[in-house]
Each structure stands twice: as structure tokens, then as C-alpha cells.
Amino acid sequence: MLPTDQAITSAAKPESLTRREALKLGTASVPLLALALAARSHAALQKLDRPVRIGMIADLHQDVMHDGVQRISAFANAMQKQTLDAVLQLGDFAYPAEKNREVIDRFNGSHKKPLHVIGNHDTDSGHTKAECLEVWGMPSRYYTTDVAGVQLIVLDGNDSGSPTYKGGYPSYIGEEQLAWLEKQLEELAGPIVVVSHQPLAGPAAVDNAEQVQQLLSKAADKVLLAINGHTHIDAIREVEHVRYLHVNSASYYWMGGDYKHTSYPAEVHESHPYIEYTCPYREALFSTLVIDPESLTITLEGSKSEWVGKSPNEMGLKEQNDLDLTKEVSPTISPRKIERS
Numbered sequence: 001m002l003p004t005d006q007a008i009t010s011a012a013k014p015e016s017l018t019r020r021e022a023l024k025l026g027t028a029s030v031p032l033l034a035l036a037l038a039a040r041s042h043a044a045l046q047k048l049d050r051p052v053r054i055g056m057i058a059d060l061h062q063d064v065m066h067d068g069v070q071r072i073s074a075f076a077n078a079m080q081k082q083t084l085d086a087v088l089q090l091g092d093f094a095y096p097a098e099k100n101r102e103v104i105d106r107f108n109g110s111h112k113k114p115l116h117v118i119g120n121h122d123t124d125s126g127h128t129k130a131e132c133l134e135v136w137g138m139p140s141r142y143y144t145t146d147v148a149g150v151q152l153i154v155l156d157g158n159d160s161g162s163p164t165y166k167g168g169y170p171s172y173i174g175e176e177q178l179a180w181l182e183k184q185l186e187e188l189a190g191p192i193v194v195v196s197h198q199p200l201a202g203p204a205a206v207d208n209a210e211q212v213q214q215l216l217s218k219a220a221d222k223v224l225l226a227i228n229g230h231t232h233i234d235a236i237r238e239v240e241h242v243r244y245l246h247v248n249s250a251s252y253y254w255m256g257g258d259y260k261h262t263s264y265p266a267e268v269h270e271s272h273p274y275i276e277y278t279c280p281y282r283e284a285l286f287s288t289l290v291i292d293p294e295s296l297t298i299t300l301e302g303s304k305s306e307w308v309g310k311s312p313n314e315m316g317l318k319e320q321n322d323l324d325l326t327k328e329v330s331p332t333i334s335p336r337k338i339e340r341s
Contacts, residue, residue, distance in 0.1 A: 037298060037338045038241040040221040044190035048293035052148045055079040055087040055111065057286040058229030059249035061121070062094035062103045066264070066272045071250050071284035072103050076110035082288065085148040087111040090229030090247055091119025091197030095127050096135035104136060115145065118156055119197040119230065120169040129156075142177055144184055150224075150291055151188045153181065157198030157230075162207040171198045172207045182215050190222030191291070199228040201244035202237040203323050216242045224291065225298060225338070235328040236336065245300070248285050248333045252278035253312055263309035279315065280308040281331040295339075302335035 037045075057075045062068035079087055087110050094100040108114040116136045118129055129141050139145075141156040159174030173181065185192070199205045200212045216223050217240035225243050232249040252275075255261075260276045262269055269276055288301040312329050319325060 037224070037243075037296060038220055040241065041191065041224055042296055044192070044222045045224060045291070045296055046293050047189070047191060048149045048291065050148070051290055051292040051294070052150045053082065053084045053291075054147060054150075054289045055082065055084050055286065056090065056227070056247055056289055057088075057107075057250050057284070058090035058247040059092040059119070059232055059251065060089070060094065060103070060284075061092055061249070061251050062100055063121075063124070064272065064274045064278070065251050065280070066268050066275065068094065068103055068251075069106070072106045074284045075250070075286045076106045078286065079110045079288075084111055084288070085150075086113040086115055088115045088152075088195065089117065090195070090227065091117040092121045092229065092249075093119065093136075095122065095125060096131040097127065108137060113147065115147075115152070115154065115195075117154055117195055117197050117229070118158060120158055120171070123158070129158075142180065144188065149191075151190065151192050153184050153188075153192060153194045155181065155194065155196040155200075157196045157206050164207045171204070173212055178208070178211065178215075181212070185215055185219040185222070188222065190219075190224075192219070192223045193291075194223060194226040196226070196228050198230050199244065199246060200226050201239045201242075202231070202235060202246060203233065203320070204231050213239045213242070227289075233323065233328045234330050234332050234334050235324075243338060245336075246328075247287060248330075249281070250284045250286060252280040253329055253331075254278055255312060255315060255317065259312075259315050259317070261310065261315065279310065279312050281305040282308050285331065285333050287333045298338040300333070300336040302333040304333075305331040307331055 060068055060072060089107055094103045116138045118132050118141055122132055123129060132138060143154050145152050158170050159172045159177060160170045161174050162172035200209055220241040223242055225245060227245045229247050231246050232253050233246050234248045235246040237244045255277055263280050283305040285303045285305055287303060290299040317325060
């Protein structure tokens with residue numbers, strides 16, 4: 001986020017992982033959060049031939065952070081040590097510009113199937129969605145793709161035209177895209193995972209979240225999960241038999257203008273002034289999603305870091321609606337296991 005925003009059991013790790021990489025990919029100090037997988041989705045899940053693994057990273061914010069190259073490199077190195085079916089970045093990634101070529105190439109080179117979602121900040125500074133498609137390598141601003149039998153529906157939550165728009169960045173699934181989504185949910189056999197940058201439920205959900213939720217709940221026999229970035233929190237919600245997973249930022253929690261402070265040496269803040277609005281994570285956060293048809297589980301292999309400088313709690317962050325500041329604002333992606341009910 002930037003100033004204009006409103007504000008699983010871990011699999012065995014390869015022996016070659018360093019202590020730091022092991023910490024990032026999961027730690028015994030982070031408790032397993034077990035959640036029930038809707039029984040109606042079991043049949044769709046059982047269509048898979050084998051477990052499906054997707055590496056995920058959200059909200060890198062290369063154009064805010066001074067160390068985006070190091071963070072995406074940590075992700076790429078960890079992903080290349082796993083056997084994955086795809087890698088997925090959930091938006092607010094890096095401007096589609098030549099200056100960010102190293103970051104873009106590091107992500108795209110981390111797997112033969114790199115998948116992208118357009119975030120609200122990816123078109124800042126005069127950049128366009130068309131440039132995202134061309135420079136990142138996306139088929140369309142919203143699309144479907146098959147990942148080893150799991151059908152991903154990737155949405156663009158940046159549509160204009162919301163009847164309840166109140167300023168700032170658009171956060172809306174427009175009528176044309178909504179009709180397309182309804183058609184995909186009807187025609188795809190499943191299992192389905194729905195992916196977006198802006199949440200479809202919970203804090204900072206798109207303006208027409210209830211409309212979208214109704215469509216997904218109607219197809220809950222096929223929809224395993226909905227995944228988003230954007231909020232920079234570690235959270236999960238459930239609406240009418242569908243789980244909505246908020247994947248934490250790779251880089252920081254956004255604090256805003258009332259909490260400006262320094263976390264790094266003066267030269268870093270001078271060259272990257274937006275960092276003073278954040279509470280950064282010392283190391284990059286990322287995760288791996290595992291969808292297993294045999295055990296009928298969805299597992300999130302989490303990661304854990306620590307704050308650089310003061311934490312949001314130490315900064316006196318004020319309570320916010322529908323957000324648990326003690327658990328969901330944390331330099332953590334909790335390991336989760338969504339089990340059959």
C-alpha cells in the first residue's frame with residue numbers, strides 16, 4: 001500500500017536450505033492453523049492426479065523498497081529448490097519498466113510457468129495495464145490458466161465504474177468482468193482457485209465484494225479457495241463455504257503519514273522516501289500453496305521474519321475495523337492446513 005490507499009503443515013525442506021531459508025519457509029515456532037475444507041468441494045479436489053504446488057509472493061513493491069532485487073532473489077532461490085507447478089505474484093510487484101528488468105526476469109526465471117496479477121500500484125507513474133501484459137508476460141488483464149489440473153481464475157480488481165466509488169484507487173470488478181467470471185465458474189469443471197490483488201472478502205474488499213462472493217459461493221462445490229494480496233496482513237476469512245486467504249506482503253506493513261519514521265540509514269530513506277511510511281520486514285515473506293487430492297487438504301507453507309526498527313504496535317497503530325492487530329499485522333505468513341470437514 002502507498003499513501004493514497006485506504007487503509008498447514010510445512011513439507012520437509014531440502015537439506016541444502018540454509019538456516020535463514022528454513023526460517024523463511026516455515027518454522028516450528030509458528031503454530032499450525034487448521035481449518036475445515038468445505039465438504040462440497042471434495043469431489044472437485046479428487047479430480048487431481050497428484051498434489052499441486054504453487055509458490056506465491058505478494059506486494060513486493062520494488063518501486064518503494066531499496067532491496068527489492070534481494071527480496072525477489074530470495075524468493076526465486078527458494079522456489080528453485082522445490083518441485084513446483086507454477087509461481088504466482090499477487091500484484092504491486094514492479095513497474096513494467098526497463099529499470100525493473102532484473103526483478104521481473106528473476107521472478108519469471110524462477111519457474112517455467114510464472115503467473116502475474118495486476119495490482120493498483122503497478123500502473124503508478126504513468127504506467128499502463130498494456131505495459132504490464134507486454135513486459136511481465138501476461139495473456140490478458142484477467143484470465144484463466146490450468147496448473148496441473150487446478151484451474152486458476154485470475155481477476156483484475158482495478159476496474160472503474162463502481163457506483164459506490166469514494167475516491168482513491170478503483171477497487172471493483174466491473175460488469176463485463178463479472179459476467180466473464182460467472183461464465184468461467186459455470187463452465188470450468190474445477191477444482192478452481194480464484195486469484196486477485198484486491199481482496200474479495202475481509203478488510204479492504206472490492207466495492208462489489210458481496211456480488212462476487214455470491215458467485216463464488218454458488219460454485220463452492222468447485223471453488224477451493226480465493227487468494228489475494230493488497231492488505232499486507234496475515235489473515236483468512238470465510239463467506240458461505242468459501243475461504244478467502246490474504247497473503248502478506250513480501251516487504252512491509254503500510255503505516256501512513258501519521259506514523260512517519262526511520263527504519264534504515266539516512267541514505268536509504270533519502271533515495272526511497274516512501275519507506276518512512278512503512279514498518280518493513282527484515283527478510284522477504286513468501287509461501288507455497290499445496291493442494292492434495294489424497295488427503296483432501298490445502299496446505300500453506302508459511303514464512304516468518306521480524307520487524308526492521310519499531311513494530312506497528314510500538315508505533316501505536318490504531319485499531320481498525322475487521323482487523324486483529326495482535327495476530328494479523330505481523331511479519332509472518334502463517335502455515336495453515338485446510339482439512340476436510
